[in-house]
Amino acid sequence: MTTGASKVPRWFLLPTIKAQTRPGSSPFMPRRLALLLFRNSTSTGSGLPQAGPGRGWAWSRVLMSVLVALPLPIFGIGIGVFQAQWQLQRQADRSVAQTIERLDLILDSSKLAAEAVQNMIGKSCDMTTRHVLQWQAATNPYVRSINLARGGRLYCASLVGPISMDLETPTFIDGRLRLMTGNFATPNVPLLVTRHANPAGSALAVVDGRYLLAVLQLAVQEDDLYLKVGDLRMGLDGRVSNTPIPALSEAFAQRTSSSHPYTVIAGARAGSIKNHLLSYTLPFLALALAGGLFSGLICYRLLGRPSSPRTILRRALEAKQFEPFLQPIVDARDGGWIGAEVLMRWHLPGEGLIRPDLFIPMAERTGLILPMTRDLMQQVASVLAPHAAELPPRCHIGFNISAAHCHDPQLLGDCRDFLAAFPPGTVELWLELTERELIEPTEDTDLLFQQLDAIGVKVAIDDFGIGHASLNYLQRFTVNALKIDQSFVKRIGADTLSAHLLDTLVELAIRLDIDLVAEGVETAAQRDYLRALNVRYLQGYLFGRPMPIREFLPALHQHRNAVRNTIDHQS
Numbered sequence: 001m002t003t004g005a006s007k008v009p010r011w012f013l014l015p016t017i018k019a020q021t022r023p024g025s026s027p028f029m030p031r032r033l034a035l036l037l038f039r040n041s042t043s044t045g046s047g048l049p050q051a052g053p054g055r056g057w058a059w060s061r062v063l064m065s066v067l068v069a070l071p072l073p074i075f076g077i078g079i080g081v082f083q084a085q086w087q088l089q090r091q092a093d094r095s096v097a098q099t100i101e102r103l104d105l106i107l108d109s110s111k112l113a114a115e116a117v118q119n120m121i122g123k124s125c126d127m128t129t130r131h132v133l134q135w136q137a138a139t140n141p142y143v144r145s146i147n148l149a150r151g152g153r154l155y156c157a158s159l160v161g162p163i164s165m166d167l168e169t170p171t172f173i174d175g176r177l178r179l180m181t182g183n184f185a186t187p188n189v190p191l192l193v194t195r196h197a198n199p200a201g202s203a204l205a206v207v208d209g210r211y212l213l214a215v216l217q218l219a220v221q222e223d224d225l226y227l228k229v230g231d232l233r234m235g236l237d238g239r240v241s242n243t244p245i246p247a248l249s250e251a252f253a254q255r256t257s258s259s260h261p262y263t264v265i266a267g268a269r270a271g272s273i274k275n276h277l278l279s280y281t282l283p284f285l286a287l288a289l290a291g292g293l294f295s296g297l298i299c300y301r302l303l304g305r306p307s308s309p310r311t312i313l314r315r316a317l318e319a320k321q322f323e324p325f326l327q328p329i330v331d332a333r334d335g336g337w338i339g340a341e342v343l344m345r346w347h348l349p350g351e352g353l354i355r356p357d358l359f360i361p362m363a364e365r366t367g368l369i370l371p372m373t374r375d376l377m378q379q380v381a382s383v384l385a386p387h388a389a390e391l392p393p394r395c396h397i398g399f400n401i402s403a404a405h406c407h408d409p410q411l412l413g414d415c416r417d418f419l420a421a422f423p424p425g426t427v428e429l430w431l432e433l434t435e436r437e438l439i440e441p442t443e444d445t446d447l448l449f450q451q452l453d454a455i456g457v458k459v460a461i462d463d464f465g466i467g468h469a470s471l472n473y474l475q476r477f478t479v480n481a482l483k484i485d486q487s488f489v490k491r492i493g494a495d496t497l498s499a500h501l502l503d504t505l506v507e508l509a510i511r512l513d514i515d516l517v518a519e520g521v522e523t524a525a526q527r528d529y530l531r532a533l534n535v536r537y538l539q540g541y542l543f544g545r546p547m548p549i550r551e552f553l554p555a556l557h558q559h560r561n562a563v564r565n566t567i568d569h570q571s
């Protein structure tokens with residue numbers, strides 16, 4: 001049976017579906033089948049609501065893609081921050097170590113110079129004393145001048161000879177070292193003074209602050225670096241002050257010299273990690289960001305791709321993309337509508353309507369046919385039940401059911417719910433059994449059919465005459481109607497053998513006292529032939545094509561008006 005405006009013959013599709021759904025076969029949809037599913041749609045039935053893909057799913061897809069995209073940049077930034085922190089701390093440790101090493105060297109040298117003139121302490125500041133002092137200042141690296149003090153006052157300087165100045169002895173840390181902002185000779189150049197005392201007084205070796213600054217600047221990298229002597233400190237700007245050292249929150253190192261009473265402090269202020277990241281790890285971060293973005297996009301694409309038939313159908317079901325189309329069934333005697341067969345259509349946004357024979361077999365194999373049929377029943381009930389009074393008396397509404405339904409105890413509940421939606425006696429529910437999958441009769445199926453019969457549900461055998469199981473079904477189940485397959489109807493008038501077959505089927509139904517419905521009636525000649533054979537109900541394009549459920553009631557009213565007009569005309 002071929003229906004609709006298919007471009008792909010059924011023989012081409014079915015092997016693919018069968019291969020796909022064979023137990024143990026790949027769970028992924030072959031590309032050909034995916035293409036078939038998405039490309040082969042009919043263009044019938046315009047005016048359907050635009051059912052978009054499930055909103056929930058769309059959000060989940062975006063959320064999952066973001067979750068996939070984020071770890072790489074987060075990991076990249078984490079690694080970058082960790083690496084920057086580690087590097088800044090290492091630099092601070094190294095700066096402190098190098099500074100201590102070099103300053104110790106300088107201070108050792110100035111200490112030696114002060115010790116070298118200790119026998120001159122207390123002696124008068126004559127030419128000989130000055131000569132000794134100048135000699136030491138000239139021959140010791142880093143030492144700018146050497147002075148002598150007595151009784152708390154400077155009295156002899158290598159630079160100017162006799163002098164009298166307060167030494168401010170308490171300002172020397174441990175009595176040995178003093179950091180100064182400048183002195184009488186160079187008031188703006190910091191100095192570091194080493195003091196060597198003996199009972200007669202003290203010798204003072206003065207180191208120029210510019211050496212100290214050079215040491216600091218050579219050792220420093222990205223960090224801040226300070227030399228601290230007592231309360232005074234000297235930073236990389238070369239100034240001496242007693243203001244507190246700024247908070248070094250992102251790296252910190254501090255060490256006190258083991259030889260001289262001073263401390264070196266290094267570290268990184270707030271914002272250094274960010275600067276470090278931007279200057280050194282930017283390409284790495286950009287790469288991590290691009291990687292994250294790429295993986296997020298790939299994830300988004302993959303989630304948007306058809307995965308397994310089950311997933312595709314489940315998503316479509318969640319998105320309410322399966323819609324009921326109704327095709328009228330008429331009384332052969334007067335052509336009046338007695339009800340309709342419900343036929344499922346898949347309304348795929350952007351693609352139009354997908355024919356049921358392209359997805360029903362897959363829905364049956366995946367078991368999704370059960371919730372799909374339930375959804376269809378609910379949709380039909382919700383649209384038609386409020387208009388039950390406008391329907392034909394005991395309106396016949398037929399749903400196709402599959403083998404899986406016959407083993408599903410929920411079918412009974414679904415049928416009950418469907419009938420309960422309508423006022424009692426207004427509709428007659430028909431279940432049409434197809435032969436696509438063989439129904440295995442068991443005690444459970446027997447019980448189910450008995451229960452269905454008990455609540456007034458009728459059973460029809462669909463496509464009767466073309467399958468070998470139809471007769472078995474007749475024996476096994478309580479069958480209320482046979483639907484003659486449209487292939488017999490098509491051959492009416494074509495050959496005598498077909499005519500005989502049709503006659504025999506009709507005779508069988510009459511003998512069994514079962515109702516007959518002929519499908520696929522397209523011409524008046526077919527209608528007349530079937531009517532002459534006493535086939536009770538007819539269905540086919542001659543009376544109406546499958547239509548969206550919302551068009552069914554207006555079409556029914558139109559049909560009634562047309563019949564009324566004809567009767568009026570005749571009378």
Ligand SMILES: Nc1nc2c(ncn2[C@@H]2O[C@@H]3COP(=O)(O)O[C@H]4[C@@H](O)[C@H](n5cnc6c(=O)[nH]c(N)nc65)O[C@@H]4COP(=O)(O)O[C@H]3[C@H]2O)c(=O)[nH]1
Nearest residue numbers: 003343344356357360400401402434520521522540541546
């Ligand atoms: N050429 C021609 N065709 C006519 C004429 N009158 C009706 N038809 C088509 O014949 C099919 C009759 O349904 P079916 O035999 O139950 O065959 C159905 C049924 O077996 C299955 N199907 C449809 N809806 C459902 C469903 O909700 N559940 C299940 N399990 N199967 C369904 O898909 C099959 C195909 O459905 P449709 O494509 O809707 O095709 C429908 C209908 O559109 C006519 O005059 N000429």
